[in-house]
Amino acid sequence: MSVQPPNAERQIWIFTHMLRVREFEERVKRTFTEHPGVIRGHTHLADGAEASIVGTLSHFRAGDAALATYRCHGYPLVLGSDPKAMMAEIYGRADGLCKGLGGSMHLTDVKRGFLGTSGIVGAGIPHAAGAAWAAQIRGKGEVVFCFFGDGASKQGAFHETLNIASLWKLPVIFVMENNGYNVVTTTAQEDANAANGEPLAIKAKAYAMPGVTVDGADPLAVHATVGAAVERARAGGGPTLVESKVYRLSAHGNIIAPPGVPLHYPEHEAITVFGKREEYEAALRGDPVPRFRATLVKSGVLSGAKADELAAQVAKEMDTAVSFAVKSPFPKLESALDNVYA
Amino acid sequence: MAQLPFIAAIDAGIHQEMRRDPSVLYFGQNLATTENHPFVAAYGHERVRVTPISETAEIGIAIGAAMAGLRPVVELYMAEFMLVAMDQVLNEAPRFRYMSGGQVKVPLVLKAGFGFAAGWAGQHTGSLTALFMGVPGLKVVVPSTAADAKGLMATAIRDDNPVVFLHHYLLTLEHGEVPDGEHLVPFGKAEIRRAGGDVTIVATGWMVPRSLAAAEKLAAEGIQAEVIDPRTVAPLDLATILKSVAKTGRLVLVDQAPRHATVAGIIAGDVAEHGFSSLKAPIIQVTARDATVPYSEPLEAYVIPDEERIIAAVRAVLKAGR
Structure with missing residues (x-):
């Protein structure tokens, strides 16, 4: 099996969605200064993981499903969710994707196959396996994309689920976005494989499934690696663990503070905790969005002018999302009691 | 009407629903290990499966399958085994409908015995009912007769919400009159x-x-x-x-x-x-x-x-x- 590389049109599609995720996240971050108090609680941004997210979901077909974590803004954008409704949800407004009941950590868009997001590390992994059992019963070659971070791979839910998924040959692709940090703890401080110089994908070996590591900053590499896992799953071959190495370009989340303290995004933990400014600056130099732009311009897929035009379109789209969301009303108070039970 | 032991009445409720609705699944530890298992024989391994001792994955898989349109019944045997997977029971299953703004349903049944005051000592005898009852989004069922065991199980399976079905171990072999054919007992009716x-x-x-x-x-x-x-x-x-x-x-x-x-x-x-x-x-x-x-x-x-x-x-x- 070999995966066909994406054609020029598809490469532009990938680049456009990478831009959309980046621009959306930039606006979430900016909201803290431009509209203080509008975002409450804790948000987690996907900047730095765009290539991994879009490269993976470039294989998504109607009937497939995706499940993710609290760092969940990127996926629905790629699957077709309305950024206006997403931003309104993050602002807790009536027009929110989840009617203001879920917020940043729980974006869900079932119509587009984005089935659910758990805010508890690792807890969503078995949910993806359950959705994959449903896909297996339907028997139409549909698959489930299960996104989680490196930290989740130390949870029992991860190990229990990989065992069952392999045993039952469930059509699920476990995409571990390894960003090197579990909140403010480096992977080497909390992972025996990492501490011994092994890739985290090696954990798949314990469950008799393929485990592969890919450069998550290269969407074409991700497309190829995930593509093989998807083909295997669609054909009934069972799950694959893909370790996608990314660098999150923002801190784990905005600061945690009681009401009254203005929230903001601090610098990355590499700087604030470990004093490794050079590590962070190197990551910025490898930023997947300009890197893929350069690749496309160099290969002639996209002209610099066209790339700038796309960027301007996306910027406008995301500005509109902010201006829509900030004007959206709060939900009616009684709606807090809706949807407790089906 | 047939005289049935409580435990058989629960099974009758599960059979009733599995026969009428192909989306009902039944799985858990130490069941369905042979082709002779009555649920395997009737519905096949696609819908009836044995699991490893992995409560978090069992209940989590039920949640995902439910969100994807199925109606899983998880055999947990003992209520205490849910404690191993408390996040899934209390902080996953009952949250998804709400947090998604009503986009998903999570119809599943967590079937567990409790209160086995028959020399099972400290860790298998608890009465944990109150632990579950205050969680918005969760329903909690405690049958005391064989007829209710069948009818409440059937209603639990048809319910579109996560249901904790707690059957008392010391009632397991109590016989009672159980209606033949379709039998449903409504929730919220003492x-x-x-x-x-x-x-x-x-x-x-x-x-x-x-x-x-x-x-x-x-x-x-x-x-x-x-x-x-x-x-x-x-x-x-x-x-x-x-x-x-x-x-x-x-x-x-x-x-x-x-x-x-x-x-x-x-x-x-x-x-x-x-x-x-x-x-x-x-x-x-x-x-x-x-x-x-x-x-x-x-x-x-x-x-x-x-x-x-x-x-x-x-x-x-x-x-x-x-």
């Missing part, structure tokens, strides 16, 4: 097991037959107790309890859980708030004594409410007040 005008007793699970036995002994003294079995504690049929208290003015709550971990305490609070004017005497709660359930038989019996303690509570509530 059953008056015995009518009486002097005192209201509310009990669930194994405490229902204990309360009925106590009521029979009291009847010999001319005291008529009304015994109410809520059958589901979430939703809770408070109206039937308040109506009975309005009639009797006296309430005894019987619960197998320790003093501050009971359904009784929650009912007492609701009755005190909404039925205070009916009460002629303070509410009395008969609960387990505050200890881990001991192994040794006389000690186990000492900790868990028995007929004598229920009778003593009824006598006390009749003597107290006005």
